[in-house]
Amino acid sequence: MTRTMRAVTIESFGDPSGMVVGEAPAPAPGPGQVVLETEAIGVGGVDAVIRRGTLSGFGFGPGLVPGSEVAGRVTAVGAGVDAAWVGRRVWAFTGTSGGYVEQAVARVEDVVALPEGLSPVDAVTLGSSAPVAHFALTHAHLAAGESVLVRGAAGSIGIAAVQLAARGGASAVAVTTSSAGRGERLRALGATHVLDRAGNGDPDAPAAYDVVVDIVGGAGTPDFIDRLAPNGRMVVVGAIAGMPPADFGARLLGAFQQSRSVGTFSLDSVPAAELHAVRVAQLAAAARSELHAVVHEVLSLDQVAEAHRRMDAGTVFGRIVLVP
Template sequence: MRAVWLTAFGGPEVLVAGEAPDPEAGPGQALVEVAYANITFVETQYRRTGQGPFSVRPPVIPGNGVGGVVTRVGPGADPGLVGRRVVTATGGQGGYAERAAVDAAGVVVVPDGVPLDTAVALMADGRTALLNLRTVGAVAGQRVLVLAAAGGVGTLLVQLAKAAGAVVVGAAGGRDKGEVVRDLGADEVVDYRTADWPAKVGPVDVVFDGVGGDTARAAFDLITPGGRMLSYGLASGEWAGIGPERAAEREVTLVQGSRPTPDRLRELVSTVLHQAAEGALRPVIGQRFPLAKASDAHAAIESRATVGKTLLEVR
């Protein structure tokens, strides 16, 4: 089968298209004919440094999420999955390929009416966005600032927070990205690449930080006493680095959620997929790359020029 190999840690060029043996569905596993592979910013960091949540080492087929059709199941797996459209995590490897053998207990069946590309775009980013919103608590009637609002998670946070009754301020880099955020329902949009962007935002109650660095620190200064900040990403290359003492001085809670269990992750994915089926949530798929161009997809994400979700089209 066609696949993309992580040959070493380094720049995007270490992702090399090639061939690999077809996987088999072992005990408790399902074999998925992959249509789309998910890419996250975390995967680009892992590719470059080897640091992250994955324990695999090169040479390996990377990729932690796929969507496709189950063609076979192994002993002990539910035979009713055969022929079903599913999305699933892969355990950190095997996603950038035409077929993937995955834990059958971890797959989520895609509801009728939800295209597979939509489902894959929602799988990781959707569960992250929904978990973030649940973690900070009720936001109805509050001013919520979403940093990196035009990103995969940010575009979904804008929609979820708005649906929860918040006044949403979306911070994105550039006019084009800002228009995407506005179209998703943000009440206000600001370009955080401009020096005076904090003054244009004013006081907020909640910050969702997917950027880190100076941008996140500036956003922290906008939070009113009693407000909350949740940092989940570091697109800038560094975390916000705000200490608990400084947060206590300003009466701001730095929200940190617990690591979700596999069952909770599946529930989060299932919830966002059903919201998509009802028309209440839609991902922005800004870029699609063929499987063999995975290196180009990684380079695009790292350049911060992408909008919304980036997918690999496998079939």
């Protein structure tokens, strides 16, 4: 008899109602893989972008299981994997899909043992977003004493970037967000200046920044290129508002003598061993309360469409987490 589990599939791309919770065959681990019983599933911005159908070039089609990070206990291992993993609490990356399930499969090299004191919910809030923030700031060559602007700081990547920039000795950590209430929460995490979504609203904020971390993308990206100081660096780590205009580079050329630069960043470009070491260190820091996971809400797997509606509405501060 075939064992089954509950899983979410995207039957039609676009509105959250196109996601369906149903039965699927339970997985078995292949060589180099583990299977874990999921206790928490992270709902990321990239999940929403994929579900909307706006991320092209990846061959996604109906029947896709969304989600990329989970936490839980390992129940089985494949050939070549140490059996000592069975029973351990872990965080795992499932790839660009495959996470919204009761039982997930991951390569053993994409699995990190959870430190004592760190919940599965907090693990999936930080497991991907905190490394993105860390390496984005590294990619921008942020140095102590420099100023940082985090565009779209209310999501899990932005929240991590604010904390890491403040801990790294930034002279100013400005954020863009949609409300004063969110701004106060970001100040408590290390922000020194709170701006509106257009980058205005604080007369004491720096006029220009050494580093801009852009998580939003879309039509507003060129305006934030204009916020770069001489030799300033923008790193684009997300495009939740869509791709920037095709001619956004004109802003760079128009300020040629400022020697500004714009780059993109993806964790796919980080060597596996380096990424693993940073993730282990960050989860350990979270267990010591040195890095804070901000959880907006915990919902059941059956509420996946509602989770995505809240993402689309822009009402989420931190991360929504699903539990089977």
